Amino acid sequence: MAQGVPHRPSTLDEVAELAGVSRSVASRVLNNAPHVSPAKREAVERAVHRLGYVPNPTARALATRQVGAAALVVSGEDPSIFADPFFAQVIVGASAALEEAELHLMLCLAASDRGRRRVGRLLRSKGADGVMLMALREDDPLARMAEEAEIPVVFGGRPVGFDPRWYVDVDNLGGARAATEYLISLGRTRIATICGRLDTEVGRARHRGYRDAMLAAGLEPLPPEVGDFTESSGAAAMAALSARYPELDGVFAAGDNMGAGALRTLRDAGRRVPADVAVIGFDDLAVARIADPPLTTVHQPIEGLGREMARMLVALISGQAPTPLILPTRLVIRASA
Amino acid sequence: MAQGVPHRPSTLDEVAELAGVSRSVASRVLNNAPHVSPAKREAVERAVHRLGYVPNPTARALATRQVGAAALVVSGEDPSIFADPFFAQVIVGASAALEEAELHLMLCLAASDRGRRRVGRLLRSKGADGVMLMALREDDPLARMAEEAEIPVVFGGRPVGFDPRWYVDVDNLGGARAATEYLISLGRTRIATICGRLDTEVGRARHRGYRDAMLAAGLEPLPPEVGDFTESSGAAAMAALSARYPELDGVFAAGDNMGAGALRTLRDAGRRVPADVAVIGFDDLAVARIADPPLTTVHQPIEGLGREMARMLVALISGQAPTPLILPTRLVIRASA
DNA sequence: TGGAAGACTGGAAGCGCTTCCAGATTCAGG
DNA sequence: CCTGAATCTGGAAGCGCTTCCAGTCTTCCA
Numbered sequence: 001m002a003q004g005v006p007h008r009p010s011t012l013d014e015v016a017e018l019a020g021v022s023r024s025v026a027s028r029v030l031n032n033a034p035h036v037s038p039a040k041r042e043a044v045e046r047a048v049h050r051l052g053y054v055p056n057p058t059a060r061a062l063a064t065r066q067v068g069a070a071a072l073v074v075s076g077e078d079p080s081i082f083a084d085p086f087f088a089q090v091i092v093g094a095s096a097a098l099e100e101a102e103l104h105l106m107l108c109l110a111a112s113d114r115g116r117r118r119v120g121r122l123l124r125s126k127g128a129d130g131v132m133l134m135a136l137r138e139d140d141p142l143a144r145m146a147e148e149a150e151i152p153v154v155f156g157g158r159p160v161g162f163d164p165r166w167y168v169d170v171d172n173l174g175g176a177r178a179a180t181e182y183l184i185s186l187g188r189t190r191i192a193t194i195c196g197r198l199d200t201e202v203g204r205a206r207h208r209g210y211r212d213a214m215l216a217a218g219l220e221p222l223p224p225e226v227g228d229f230t231e232s233s234g235a236a237a238m239a240a241l242s243a244r245y246p247e248l249d250g251v252f253a254a255g256d257n258m259g260a261g262a263l264r265t266l267r268d269a270g271r272r273v274p275a276d277v278a279v280i281g282f283d284d285l286a287v288a289r290i291a292d293p294p295l296t297t298v299h300q301p302i303e304g305l306g307r308e309m310a311r312m313l314v315a316l317i318s319g320q321a322p323t324p325l326i327l328p329t330r331l332v333i334r335a336s337a
Numbered sequence: 338m339a340q341g342v343p344h345r346p347s348t349l350d351e352v353a354e355l356a357g358v359s360r361s362v363a364s365r366v367l368n369n370a371p372h373v374s375p376a377k378r379e380a381v382e383r384a385v386h387r388l389g390y391v392p393n394p395t396a397r398a399l400a401t402r403q404v405g406a407a408a409l410v411v412s413g414e415d416p417s418i419f420a421d422p423f424f425a426q427v428i429v430g431a432s433a434a435l436e437e438a439e440l441h442l443m444l445c446l447a448a449s450d451r452g453r454r455r456v457g458r459l460l461r462s463k464g465a466d467g468v469m470l471m472a473l474r475e476d477d478p479l480a481r482m483a484e485e486a487e488i489p490v491v492f493g494g495r496p497v498g499f500d501p502r503w504y505v506d507v508d509n510l511g512g513a514r515a516a517t518e519y520l521i522s523l524g525r526t527r528i529a530t531i532c533g534r535l536d537t538e539v540g541r542a543r544h545r546g547y548r549d550a551m552l553a554a555g556l557e558p559l560p561p562e563v564g565d566f567t568e569s570s571g572a573a574a575m576a577a578l579s580a581r582y583p584e585l586d587g588v589f590a591a592g593d594n595m596g597a598g599a600l601r602t603l604r605d606a607g608r609r610v611p612a613d614v615a616v617i618g619f620d621d622l623a624v625a626r627i628a629d630p631p632l633t634t635v636h637q638p639i640e641g642l643g644r645e646m647a648r649m650l651v652a653l654i655s656g657q658a659p660t661p662l663i664l665p666t667r668l669v670i671r672a673s674a
Numbered sequence: 675t676g677g678a679a680g681a682c683t684g685g686a687a688g689c690g691c692t693t694c695c696a697g698a699t700t701c702a703g704g
Numbered sequence: 705c706c707t708g709a710a711t712c713t714g715g716a717a718g719c720g721c722t723t724c725c726a727g728t729c730t731t732c733c734a
Binding site: 028 | 689690691692693694
Binding site: 009052054055056057058059061062067069079080082083084085087088089092095096099104105106107108109114115118121124125126127150231260261264267286287289290292 | 394419441461
């Protein structure tokens with residue numbers, strides 16, 4: 001391309017001809033299948049080398065009915081949701097696992113209806129060998145589409161109101177409970193939560209974890225302040241919470257970005273962390289480590305989530321029957337609580 | 338898939354048969370090409386609907402020699418480079434532009450040699466209609482591979498030691514100079530820089546901008562402290578700088594993450610920002626806004642970078658001859674300087 | 675009303691590769 | 705030196721779709 005020469009790529013026929021064998025033999029050499037004599041094998045290899053031959057993936061895909069690619073779909077309200085570093089980590093994990101299986105990664109940011117329709121077509125058209133679905137909203141049309149898909153589908157996290165057959169999730173409930181229990185163990189009693197949107201399963205599960213822990217300790221769960229996992233929403237939620245409950249001494253933020261926002265509000269209001277109010281986040285993103293003070297948080301294996309989703313998908317594609325997975329979380333204690 | 342029924346997808350032949358037309362006509366209807374009578378058109382459409390027919394993209398790709406996908410390749414030392422939110426934003430931009438052109442996005446994290454070889458194969462095998470290349474290292478084998486590619490290649494940023502034919506870059510030099518000039522205009526005279534790795538073009542250009550501005554103002558450019566665009570490297574660099582030049586009153590960090598790290602070190606050392614030392618970052622990432630104090634920084638249009646790369650690639654794919662692009666940067670003044 | 679321009683139509687030839695299968699070859703054992 | 709098994713080989717039939725092209729059918733003008 002760079003030099004502008006058309007230079008039509010060579011085909012398997014040309015390789016076969018140059019090597020003096022039939023196309024079948026050449027094909028077998030390329031897929032190193034059996035039933036090829038060493039002599040011809042070498043002849044073909046030499047021809048491949050001389051011609052700089054590279055098989056055409058499309059033709060191969062058509063013949064084998066295997067595309068050689070898996071798609072990762074991120075649904076959600078608007079594309080900016082993808083800016084959350086969470087997804088980058090998922091991708092790193094998924095990419096590594098797919099590479100092991102020699103699959104390419106297609107990325108679909110299906111924030112618009114148009115995008116979702118496009119994914120729908122992908123699902124029904126064998127445009128990929130399998131699909132990973134993430135960040136579905138409540139009543140997301142993708143859930144139904146997934147049911148009628150022609151190809152394997154793995155969910156990352158469980159969508160609300162829909163029970164997927166195959167999914168990888170994180171123990172949100174347990175993590176949130178552990179975080180809240182830790183606050184309680186610190187002697188805090190007026191503990192509030194900044195939760196994620198309650199029309200998402202993460203939002204609900206983490207809130208339920210908080211609630212369970214409070215109830216179990218005989219404390220009164222406070223009505224949650226709802227954020228959207230962004231820093232600013234966390235800051236706003238913290239402000240609202242402080243106004244409503246001036247005597248607060250503990251906050252469980254269902255996401256590190258929101259936790260960081262809460263820290264900012266608290267700092268601006270002159271309240272000391274953790275002396276006056278202890279704060280715990282969730283996710284263990286980079287921001288937690290660099291927050292001031294460093295944020296105690298619930299670690300979740302984000303890269304692992306991506307990796308396991310991909311592995312499950314690969315298993316499904318190769319005809320196996322994996323079982324859903326729930327990945328463990330663990331508390332990481334830093335300075336904020 | 339969900340229900341486990343094999344349910345072989347229907348083909349164009351079946352559609353044609355059901356509609357009582359030839360395959361050619363059916364094909365024309367699907368691509369809404371001319372030369373189809375309204376009656377047959379409707380018959381085909383009805384058949385498509387009844388069968389729930391979706392064209393097989395692979396077969397179409399083979400026939401048209403158009404894959405319908407473009408790849409975004411992120412090279413670099415190790416996969417964690419991708420964790421930088423920078424790439425997520427690039428992807429959002431690129432994804433949007435590709436969607437307009439009805440192209441899918443393939444993402445290749447080519448951090449290993451194996452990954453790079455895979456990309457090389459992609460480049461020579463028409464596995465995608467075009468490729469966007471980013472974060473190439475010095476002497477990155479991908480540069481040479483790109484030259485011999487069978488498909489259009491657009492670079493994001495210019496690799497060091499290689500002058501790509503088509504690229505989209507950001508005005509790193511100008512941005513860095515503006516940042517440094519601003520520090521100078523504030524009356525700072527002992528200004529240091531925390532730069533990015535000098536075997537990358539970004540690293541070099543931003544350092545050169547700093548140097549130019551210092552020289553132009555008759556100030557002595559200090560030898561740079563080199564980081565790797567992470568928060569911790571910025572913190573470490575700042576520590577080294579403080580030790581070496583205790584009287585420092587200004588710092589230009591060539592990335593916001595490093596700037597945030599510098600702020601942390603400064604805060605821990607009890608130095609006030611901006612009173613004692615003014616700090617400016619680069620990138621205008623989310624972290625700049627939530628840093629304490631909020632980081633003055635050089636804004637670069639990251640989403641725009643992705644969008645323009647994709648547009649340029651689409652132009653190339655459709656046979657046009659676009660010209661390289663350098664996107665402007667601008668100073669965003671916050672509290673740290 | 676003849677005929678040419680134009681609109682439709684469907685047969686057929688690919689796109690480049692895999693894979694089944696029947697025939698050819700090789701080779702060891704008898 | 706012959707036979708059956710084991711191993712190779714290449715012809716041919718796809719994979720599902722696009723598109724060229726040569727006919728067929730309309731139209732419309734002179």
